Amino acid sequence: MNVLEVSGLEVRYGHGARRKRALAGVDLTVERGEIVGVIGETGSGKSTLARTVLGLVRPSAGRIVLGGQDVTGYRARQWRALRRRGIVQYVFQDPLRSLDPELSIADSLAEPLLVRGIARAEAVNRAEEYLSRVRLDADLLPRLPGELSGGQRQRVTIARALLTEPELVLLDEPVSALDAANRVQVLRILQDLRESGVALVFISHDLGSVAGVADRIAVLSEGALVETGTARQIVATPSHPYTRLLVSSAPTLRAAPADRARREELRAALLNS
Template structure:
């Protein structure tokens, strides 16, 4: 059984007439697996993550996490499910999850306090999460503004990990970082996958197929709200089937179609829209 099982999910947003942002999206994710979702702005990536969190209404399809139908959750049942922390979200900007006026360690502990986890257990989980992301406990005693961007992102990941989630959703986790910090976060996520392979799955959203190629086991390519390609990362990168996937790869010389010139990219774009 998959950890995450999405079947034919559609999402309509906006005012009447509604705009279909996701159109019959289906994907599977197993524990121990990192699935990368790539696409340009407006492709539906973040809406997909928000539908999993039940932050946007799902118009059609089924959504199961660990075999549980979460699309059907309502009211107090939905709030209780969220408090359980089985699904955790890591924002692109860690300051959205780390209060700038609160010490990092206290932000990391917030979900545990809400869940009424005993103090001794909170201390143990926080220490373990900081080790997992490679963040010095001394740094965790500071305010977020005193940490680098990469350190803040690792703190945001630790904040999610203390809840012992089954599914980690990461929205553009490295796009705002410099090259060195980006590489460090990617290595951290790979280490987390390997250390928690029996329990944890990750869905990583990005417009950067290069970063996802280094991190993900499988790639899902979204274009205008629909999945146009889904397969093992090496296969998708080496033998992309859809023109849109080829265009994304052409934009990253380090992973393929190296040096694709403007004419080639224009031809790919024309093929996509044909």
């Protein structure tokens, strides 16, 4: 069953002659329990896609079906109600900015449950349960975000996203600000989440990180979806010049640095495609 269906999605910013196309006819589906990676360079449209799925950006054309419900024409009030129900959640790149510095970890985790009318005692118990699911100890609950490491904070934000038992979680560059050890921890957690049935969209510029956990990968370039396939297909037999450039540039996907002349050849092919 598809948790997310995006078809012909277009987003344009600005007015008149200065109007810029951020997304160009994007088609994407995500099934329950599936991890789909969305990769591309800065400005490729990755974050715009996520914000449009969340209802924070209004599409110029196309259709969005979330949890079997067509939400394309939703107004701001309808989107707020949908997000409050916790069907879709978002994990930001910078966990320190997404956590209130004056709230304890327990209060930050309990907050989305309290908004839904759940008693505080139950909310705190569930906060402890979900903290363990992201491999963190309950003794972190009384601490403030500034007292945690970057990797711990990111795992807290993932736990908070899961507390409402969403059908879909969008993760925007969730490991880009982490060191190698914490990056591995978070990627392992994402793999574990597949078993729970939640659908994940992993947005990143880092093909190496995405390829290690994603079932399928969608490649965005200048707002257009240029290639989709299984992670193995994208890494082993990329068909589009832009995808081949990303593969050749991913340090974790090659044994030695790519030849500079070959890179320039790929870049020229990309510009001429």
